[in-house]
Amino acid sequence: MLQLQQADIRNRLLGALAPEDFTALAPALERWPLRLHDTLFGAHEPLSHAYFVETGLVSLVAATEGGRIEIGLVGREGLTGVPLVLGTDRGPFLGIVQGGGEALRIPASALREALHASPSLRDVLSRYALSLMIQMGYTVYASAELNVEARLARWILMTHDRLNVEAMPLTQEFMAMMLGVRRTGVTAALYVLTGAGMVRASEGHITVLDRDKLKDLAGDTYGPAEGEYERLLTEA
Structure with a gap:
């Protein structure tokens, strides 16, 4: 089991959690390498894990018959697995490593249990979910106007x-x-x-x-x- 200290964590979401929320999550976290161009999760497939990015970069990608386009970016400011925060187990986008690095990942079941048990954890991660939606909105605006x-x-x-x-x-x-x-x-x-x-x-x-x-x-x-x-x- 990892012996994680919140003060040493590079992911900003984990660093912003109340100490008791971080302590509750820590036993379920494991370090995971982010290898360039690896696919962390598929579209419309159940999420097995959420990834709190420590270093590197993950692209959220929409894939259609016409090709692929990035609709969101996740770095050390956030996590992948926002559908879990919003109460579902999957989303319509791929997660592709755009910049190699490392993440702390947590099983989807463990994150759901922690969210159910802690209103303060739900609040922090829900705020991040909103910020990601805002980022995506500006991406749509940029694609249409620039x-x-x-x-x-x-x-x-x-x-x-x-x-x-x-x-x-x-x-x-x-x-x-x-x-x-x-x-x-x-x-x-x-x-x-x-x-x-x-x-x-x-x-x-x-x-x-x-x-x-x-x-x-x-x-x-x-x-x-x-x-x-x-x-x-x-x-x-």
Whole structure:
């Protein structure tokens, strides 16, 4: 059994829990490697676990006959398995590791039992569920209203927030899939961003050079959801 200390936890949700709620969850938590491009759970399939991300990044992906597109991002600010928080056992999206790292995972049954027993735990995780819905709403808005360059700027900012590394391991093929555009569209957008000194692209990696310029390009599709997350977590 892991001997976990709440003060050492990197996941912000686990760190924000009341000590008694963390103590109740801790015996059921296990460390789990997040390997790049692994699928953690399928669409419309019962969730066996929820994953509190410590390092790395998980994409929530909608898959149709026409292809795949990312509709949500989960890093150390959150967890996968929001359907469990909302009282059901599955959702319509895939969970794909976009950035390798590590998570603390908990069996779905153990999380359900803890949620049933603790109103304060339900409150914190429900607030996160709302923040994820807000993030998804702004993703829909960005997809409908922004050009590819601005959407890519927003996506790079969100990924950079969660990976917190200088050179992010991102290929053009993967970015195209996540944004739901052709690779040629990503190539052209990266040309604009690199030419403006916002990022540097080299051999499957993206390095952020100027976050302020990226924010200006993304406009109000980046920032409001992040601010709501901070407000909701602070008020929990």
